[in-house]
Amino acid sequence: MIVQFLSSNSRFAAIxxxxxxxxxGKAELMCVKNFQSLSVLDKPKPSDYRSYLRMIGALNPKVKNKQLHAVIMAKGHSYDKRQLTHIxxxxxxKMGYANNPHLIYFHNDNTNNHVHIVSxxxxxxRKSVESRYEKLRASLALHQLIGFDPVAQAEMDYSKAITYQFTTLDQFTILLKTMGYSAYIRATTLYMVRHSRSIRKVDLNVINNIIKSYKHNSVEVSALKQAIELSLKVVSGTPVRHPSFWHSYLRKNYKSDLSEAFREKLNIDIIYHTKGGDVIGFTLINHRTKRVYDGSEILDFKRLVRPLVRxxxxxxxxxxxxxxxxxRYQPNNVPNLAVKMSGGAFDSENKMARRGR
Known part of the structure; x- marks a missing residue:
């Protein structure tokens, strides 16, 4: 579960x-609290809530960005709307807003259940709510509420990450990113960062030893290329930026029909890379064999992102x-992309059957 702060303006556009x-029909207003003077209204309008919040905000002109707009998001449907509202x-x-007017909305337009908080x-x-170290305090407060230990989780994720094979330090940091971490390096140490704080140190000598022990697997590379080529006949690999404009992490992410299909069906991540707003390449992570590949080793990037016309x-x-x-359907021509691992290489029953077989 994560908490994310959104826009903090004074117009209260979040309403x-x-x-x-x-x-x-994509959200539900779950909670309205501390709007005392609006209690005389039978059905307050969104504009009424906005005006009330602006009135309270005007009590302290020194506070420039008066809106609190935050999201608490669970993984999948692990928490329902009432549980998320309670949390x-x-x-x-815990953040100091107990007596402030606030609204809580549950959104159902995402694969991950989440609530939006507006206050x-x-x-x-007339006093301002404490905002120092806000992101850190927000994460710590949420973790306390759900009994989550980020340090223990980081230890488990690190132990998992070093079982993968990769050829560069960048590939290792990309792998960490898929687990929800950013990273920075100081001298001979890499720091895993999550929830606005460094959680675990990683000795770069350990990573370098993994890189040195990497062994190329031409059989798997060939199977991955065949799987992508075959899939590109029915789904597009053209990357599209994530539509969520409010989440800073998702805003930087690109996905495609191909990447979604590979994640769901094969447990393979295709991560698109950008530079200056342009998508310039990709990395492929096969979680079944625990191997990370530079995309150019698998398939030419221009071929991957070529639009699918028909x-x-x-x-x-x-x-x-x-x-x-x-x-019309060709029932006898059904290539199976569900691969089985055998000796660290791909092995499908029909060897990635081609069209027409």
């Missing part, structure tokens, strides 16, 4: 954003069913 989601309420208390950074006694078939589970020339 309209969440109200629009409610109107579209959000307790989190607001004001000024108290009714799909030749579709996925059915972990199989691809192709059309014939009349757009």
């Amino acid at each position: 309209k954003y969440n109200a629009d989601k409610v109107s579209a 959000a309420g307790l989190w607001l208390e 004001v950074r000024v108290c009714k006694n 799909p030749e078939g579709f996925f059915q589970g972990d199989r691809i069913i192709f059309y014939d020339d009349q757009k």
